[in-house]
Amino acid sequence: MKKLFTFLFLSVLFFGFSQEKELTIDDAVLGYYKGLYPTSIYNRHWVENTNTYVYQKENSLIFTNAKSNTITTNISFESLQKTYSNLKRFPQIKDISSTTFSFQNGTAIETYNYVSKTKETTVSFDEKAENNEFNSKAKAVAYTLDNNLFIANSSNPKIEVTNIKDKNIVSGQTIHRSEFGIYKGTFWSPKGNYLAFYQKDESNVTNYPLVDVNSYPASLKNIKYPMAGQGSEQAKIGIFNLATQKTSYLNIDTSDEHYLTNLSWTPDEKFVLIAEINRGQNHYWLNLYNVETGNKVKTILEETSDKWTEPEHDAIFIPNSNTNFLWFSERDGFMNLYQYTTEGKLVKQVTKFNWVVNDVLGFDAKAKNVFITGTSEDARENHTYKVNLKSGKYTKLTTDAGTHRTQLSSDGSFLIDQYSNLSTPNDINVIDTKKGTSTTIYTSKNPLKDYKIGTTEFGSLKGEDGTKLYTRIIKPANFDASKKYPVMVYVYGGPHAQMITNSWLGGSNLWMQAFATANDYIVFTLDNRGSANRGFAFESIIHRNLGDAEISDQLTGIDYLKSLNYVDSSRIAVNGWSYGGFMTTSLMLRNPGVFTTAVAGGPVIDWKYYEVMYGERYMDTPQENPEGYNKTKVANYIKNLDGKMLIIHGSVDPVVVPQHSMSLLQEAIKQKVQIDFFTYPMHEHNVRGYDRVHLIKKMMNYIVENNK
Structure with a gap:
């Protein structure tokens, strides 16, 4: 089917032609330290x-x-x-x-x-303490030392919550590799009388060897890394009673390696809610546990899917109720809010949007309205709404186009609203949620007004199946439509990420602006199917076949670029990191002749080397989906290389482990194919600090030198 194109200029970031300062890669990468990002x-x-x-x-x-x-x-x-x-x-x-x-x-x-x-x-608390969490009601701090959990209060800096000698058992830290919305391992109860905590037993998880090259001689640094289809961690939930200073555990059998997520307390501190997900991640149960006995009281709700289920939000109790709470669910295709009771009764669906609800900020004084954030009809934006719990009627409180981040006052009367868009660096306003009036309290000046900068333009295309795909084009300063420009395609393309937002710089990095003008380049990005904030169907199309839909959509973008008179279609390069590295290598090797040059950082090369929680959600296990794993294995296509390709990897990457890049190099040697490789010693999944200047220059120089 012939691809259909529609392109819509929504907004342009334009600084004119009077600027004289050159924006260097050094300045752009270190922009936060040099005052090149909006003040606040x-x-x-x-x-x-x-x-x-x-x-x-x-x-x-x-x-x-x-x-x-x-x-x-x-x-x-x-x-x-x-x-x-x-x-x-x-x-x-x-x-x-x-x-x-x-x-x-x-x-x-x-x-x-x-x-x-x-x-x-x-x-x-102890000077070596990590994962500190302070609770003002308890006037205490929960913290970890090595694999154990402690609490400090004003009279005792080291109250022992766990004392486990086995290093395979870790308490008070994130579990399940921070998937399912997990970002911490301790959970204070509403009144501060208890501390719930995650515990994981990693005995079944294999050690993965990383090497510290800064020791003399180099030394082994093992990490626990559960690869797809292999042994995973077993989770527990502990409860520490501050009054008795005793630790107990909920009675949950996780010998099947299922996941314990979205821990939330009832306001009366009598119960804990846990979303339990099977390892296959296509079925979850929201269960209620009695804190005193540790026993399960009941299953409140459950959901299944033929692709995956992925609860990422805790239960949010309605003020002055120990039983009624709001629950996030994608069951109707978009993330919406549902009101349940702890007895398991569905009271009602609170929101019925055909767009994504992202967060709950709080309630008004009488708990008649809930305040939420979500994408609105334009998935590139983020807005705040007031929603009536009874009627479902809603009011949009943030009216300016853009990406809004808001803070709600205790009784819901006012919002602090910070927002930006392509033409607004950073505005902060206070909004009266009843009157709808707004008072500006801060406006940032354009930090790039004295620099020679091009334009950033939004657009949209239609993919092969008619799906709307958002795009971003960065053009160099002094752009001349009568000239032909080479292109760098910057790609990520994976779940839980969105490259294009109606925010300052359009979601791009400042170094992309510097690169475009310094080298007379077009920098192009497209958010393909599989990426975030477009609903479950858009995201889940990738299930068991990572790369297929994503590549198809990216090629829609390439066809569009080739239709532009000012694009040199013989000089298109591609660059990406992590999932973007998987996309970069896949695009280069599965579509020979389209790109002259590829630079892939921290790339996933073989999904069987990736972690259980993320990898099995999207691909199932290698045993269940051998065809899918074989098709997505980048090394299978190395013989197709037509052009130049650079692989970059941090030497101690604990996320996309170095084995990925090593496996591609090994196959390249076997197939007698020449590729380039560079490692950043002792850097993890990304290169940070001043070394990042070296990284960006390495990538951009490679593209300029070879995209010919």
């Missing part, structure tokens, strides 16, 4: 149970009443330093009430009474 105001918080917000201005904390828009208090760094003499700068606030705020000060959490200007509590 930091330490923004709502004061609990008030309509007062705070933010840091220079070296002071400013308190402002949102209703009257007047400054009520000003706390200077100098006044804080009188109480805490070792402070070098204004600290990051963890939480703030009408009288106190808390912050980390070295190896302690301090609670400062800013009304009386005195110390209230100090909670000290």
Whole structure:
């Protein structure tokens, strides 16, 4: 079928032609340190149970009443330093009430009474502590040392929660390799009387060898890495009672290596909700457990899919209820909210959007409305809505086009709204959620106004099946439509990621702008099927066949580029990292002759070498889907190489382990195919810090030198 094209210019980032400064790769990569990204105001918080917000201005904390828009208090760094003499700068606030705020000060959490200007509590913890989580109600910090979990309070810096000698058993840290929305391993109860925590037994997980080349001689550094189809971790959930200082465990048998996710407490602290997912990830059960006995009370709900199920959000209880909560589900094709009771009754579907709900911010004072964030009809944007829990009627509170990140006051009366779009670097407003009025409290100047920058343009194409695909084109400064320009296609293409957003720079990295102008290049990106924020059908098309739909959509983009008079279709290169590295190598080798040059960083080459949780969700196991694994194995296509290809890998990458690139090099040698390879010693999955300048130059120079 002939591909259909539609292209729509939505907005242009344009700085004119009067600028004189050159934006170098060095400056662009280190842009945050050089003032090349929009400025903002930091330490923004709502004061609990008030309509007062705070933010840091220079070296002071400013308190402002949102209703009257007047400054009520000003706390200077100098006044804080009188109480805490070792402070070098204004600290990051963890939480703030009408009288106190808390912050980390070295190896302690301090609670400062800013009304009386005195110390209230100090909670000290071990200097080697990791995964710290402070709870203001308990006035305690949960933290880990090696594989064990501890709590510190004002009277004891090291209360033992676990004491397990076996290093295979790890407590208080993330489990399941941070999939399923898991980003931490400790969960304080609502009133601070208990601490729930994840524990994983990695005895069945094989060691993967990484090498520390900075020791003399080089030394072995084993990590636990569960590869697809092999042994995985077994999870448990512990409960620590602060009053009795005893640890117990929920009675869950995970000998089948199923997943324990989305842990949430009931407000009365009597029960814990756990979403339990089978290892095949096509069935989950939301189960209710009794904290006192550890026994399962009931299954509240369950969902199945012929592709995958992936709950990523905790239950959110409606204020003043121990039984009614909101639950995220994609069952109707888009992530929406449903109201359930702990008895298992579906009260109603709260939202019925044909777009993605991303988060719940909170409720209003009488819990009649819930405040949510979501993509809205344009998946490149993010907005905040007020939704009536009873009627489902909703009001869009963020009206300016763009990507909004909002903070809700305790009673839902006001929002702090930070947003940007292609022409707006960073605006921060306070929105009255009842009146809909907005007051600007900060506007960033364009940090690139003195630099020679091209344009960033949004568009959309239709894929072979008619699906709408969003695109972004970066053109160099002094672009001349009568000339022919080479192209670099920048690709990611995998789940849980979106490259194109209506935000400052359009979701691109600043180095792409620098590269385009310095080398007279077009930089093109397309978000293919499989990527985020377009609904379940759009994302799940990739199931068991990673690469197929994604490549088809990327080639739609290539056909479009070739239709443009100003594109030199004989000079198209492709570049990507991680899943983008898989896409880069797959595009280059499965479609010889389309690209002259490819640079792939940290590429997935063979999905059987990737981790259980992510890999098996999208591909099932190698035993269940041998055809799919064989088809996606990049090394199978190395003999097709037509052009130049550079593979880059961090030497101690714990995410896409070095075995991926090694397997491709091994097959290239076997097939007598010449490819290029570069490693970054002692860097993990990405190259960070000042070394990143070296990386970007390495990639861009390779493209310019070979895309001929």
